[in-house]
Amino acid sequence: MTRADGHTAAAPRTTGVPGQTRPQDSTTHTVCTEEDLLHVRHAVRAATVLAGFGIVDQTRVVTAASELARNAYVHGGGGTLTIEIVRRLGTTGIRLTVEDEGPGISDVDAALTDGFTTGAGLGHGLGGARRLMDDFAVRSEPGRGTVVTATRWHTRRA
Amino acid sequence: MNQRPTAGVPILRLGDVLVSGLLNELDDKSALAFTEELTETIATTGARGVLIDISRLELVDSFVARTLMDLSTTARLLGARVIVAGMRPPVAITLVELGIELAGVETALSAEQGMAALGWYRGASSQERPEP
Amino acid sequence: MTSSDTAVRERVTQVLRANADDIADRWVQLQREQAVLGSDLTEGELHEEADALVAALSAALEGGGRPQSLVHTHEDLNRNVTDLSLRRARGGASPTLASLAVQALKQALLEAVRRVSHESDEILAAALLINQLLDAAGALSFEVYVEGREEIIRRQSRQLLEMSTPVVRLWRKVLAVPLIGTLDTARTQIVMENLLQAIQDDQALVAIIDITGVPTVDTAVAQHLMQTVKAVRLMGADCVISGIRPPIAQTIAQLGIDLSTILTRATLADALAAAIPLTDTPGPDGTDAR
Structure with a gap:
């Protein structure tokens, strides 16, 4: 558990061109089985730890990843989740990109509304994941799959 | 296995209270199997209370939340009161931000608090509560 | 070259x-x-x-x-x-x-x-x-x-922000957060994090959020308060909001903000008086166990 007070973590090393977002590390995971959902959570957790996120931010990002990956698995017929550690002006972030080639979403705005569900969840998946992340974008066309990109920036003792 | 999938989550019976704990590695199938097993146990034992300790869960997404809510409702229909105990602070914050408040689910700070609420008290001799 | x-x-x-x-x-x-x-x-x-x-x-x-x-x-x-x-x-x-x-x-x-x-x-x-x-x-x-x-x-x-949101222990199993200044998203996140962690550490049963020092309560602030209360409840603890000054009570009523599910008191002292009975663990049918 991280306390709000106490020791300060080492500042992430600042290298490269500042003021510019650039991927430093990127891994792609398939999301085609239930086991994959578990693996994805572990991989995302590991990435948030590497990025120096506090325990609450870790939980936010892993939960968002779980929601997005499940969406791709249940509605998109499987897909991929890419984890990137990104930098912007001295801040580290985790960017998740979840892609599937499923039926797509015809009304993205409606899908982002709480309570919207076509499956067994609570209908908080997409909208909830958006609230857990800082930047969030959905690209989808009926019949052409869905791409969700979501980033959370480091807020703890940067 | 086909007949009756088990979640591998032990369910203990203490009088008319069932005690169980969820571990971190709960996939969707196990979650559903757990619900089924627990519901059946409530019915066969006539339990009046169910304590589910989630102090080891590092993640509760909307699926697990849904499982806990369904379980509470089902158990209530069977005459049992469910208490979910020991939710970690990051999990609580994340759930609220997800927009889920686990409506209808009773919560307790710790398994001990939950057991007390279900009518189980620690003996007068044990003054100190064990660390969670 | x-x-x-x-x-x-x-x-x-x-x-x-x-x-x-x-x-x-x-x-x-x-x-x-x-x-x-x-x-x-x-x-x-x-x-x-x-x-x-x-x-x-x-x-x-x-x-x-x-x-x-x-x-x-x-x-x-x-x-x-x-x-x-x-x-x-x-x-x-x-x-x-x-x-x-x-x-x-x-x-x-x-x-x-x-x-x-x-x-x-x-x-x-x-x-x-x-x-x-x-x-x-x-x-x-x-x-x-x-x-x-x-x-x-x-x-x-x-x-x-961290310094301006201290969590203090008021009574056995009762914590309080005196909020001073406004309550935006960033602040709410810190308050929640500090408060919930303190609840877990102390196994506190009641958390009092005192808003005497919050100048205005609009819909956004109310929403952030509600969020904090919900998170406290998910942990299995109760929440009391105190320090609602008359003008703020009026604003809350005029804005149609529903805080009816939350126990509220005018002063921190009243809130503490309301909180202490809540720290007695109830029995199976709501009776006091002690």
């Missing part, structure tokens, strides 16, 4: 290698002279920094790449310039001093070239190369400096 370019580059590298100690010493000396405004760096630290950067500079020149971009592509050089700038940003050096540091290195380097070379063409070509190399370093150093200062500001504002 033409053969004369290569020759100049080799020449400068050679000068750097052969006079590494002199250049580093001269650079430190120039920085000491400039440092009228003062800096936290000691002589030893400056020397250490200078030696490492001069070494990285010659290593970078020996490798390939355009001189303008070496400071980005050569990892060791990049790190040394970045560290130099961050040290000045964190040490409270003025932006002028931070940018003069790299300029001073340029001067030290040019002096060293002039000592060994007497052909004006060669000196000119070397000066051009040194400029290309170190102007890029200066630009990077400036960007990193700004970034470093921003990082400090971010950290300080965060620390300020």
Whole structure:
């Protein structure tokens, strides 16, 4: 558990061109089985730890990843989740990109509304994941799959 | 296995209270199997209370939340009161931000608090509560 | 790259290698002279920094790449310039001093070239190369400096937020958070995090959120309060909101904000009086267990 007070973590090393977002590390995971959902959570957790996120931010990002990956698995017929550690002006972030080639979403705005569900969840998946992340974008066309990109920036003792 | 999938989550019976704990590695199938097993146990034992300790869960997404809510409702229909105990602070914050408040689910700070609420008290001799 | 370019580059590298100690010493000396405004760096630290950067500079020149971009592509050089700038940003050096540091290195380097070379063409070509190399370093150093200062500001504002949201223990199993100032998303997250952690640590059964010091309660603030209450309840604890002054109560009513599911009290004392009975663990049918 991280306390709000106490020791300060080492500042992430600042290298490269500042003021510019650039991927430093990127891994792609398939999301085609239930086991994959578990693996994805572990991989995302590991990435948030590497990025120096506090325990609450870790939980936010892993939960968002779980929601997005499940969406791709249940509605998109499987897909991929890419984890990137990104930098912007001295801040580290985790960017998740979840892609599937499923039926797509015809009304993205409606899908982002709480309570919207076509499956067994609570209908908080997409909208909830958006609230857990800082930047969030959905690209989808009926019949052409869905791409969700979501980033959370480091807020703890940067 | 086909007949009756088990979640591998032990369910203990203490009088008319069932005690169980969820571990971190709960996939969707196990979650559903757990619900089924627990519901059946409530019915066969006539339990009046169910304590589910989630102090080891590092993640509760909307699926697990849904499982806990369904379980509470089902158990209530069977005459049992469910208490979910020991939710970690990051999990609580994340759930609220997800927009889920686990409506209808009773919560307790710790398994001990939950057991007390279900009518189980620690003996007068044990003054100190064990660390969670 | 033409053969004369290569020759100049080799020449400068050679000068750097052969006079590494002199250049580093001269650079430190120039920085000491400039440092009228003062800096936290000691002589030893400056020397250490200078030696490492001069070494990285010659290593970078020996490798390939355009001189303008070496400071980005050569990892060791990049790190040394970045560290130099961050040290000045964190040490409270003025932006002028931070940018003069790299300029001073340029001067030290040019002096060293002039000592060994007497052909004006060669000196000119070397000066051009040194400029290309170190102007890029200066630009990077400036960007990193700004970034470093921003990082400090971010950290300080965060620390300020943390300090302004203390969680205090009022009674056995009763905690209180006196909120002062407004309640935005960032603040709510910190309050929640601190409060929930304290609840877990103390196994507290009731948390009192005192909003006496919150100037206004609008829909957004109410929403943030509700969020905090919900999170406390998920943990298995209860929540009481106190310090709702009459004008704020009126605003809440006028805005149609529903706080009916939350136990509210006018003062912290009233809230504590309401909280203490809640710390008795109820029996199975709501009766007191003790």
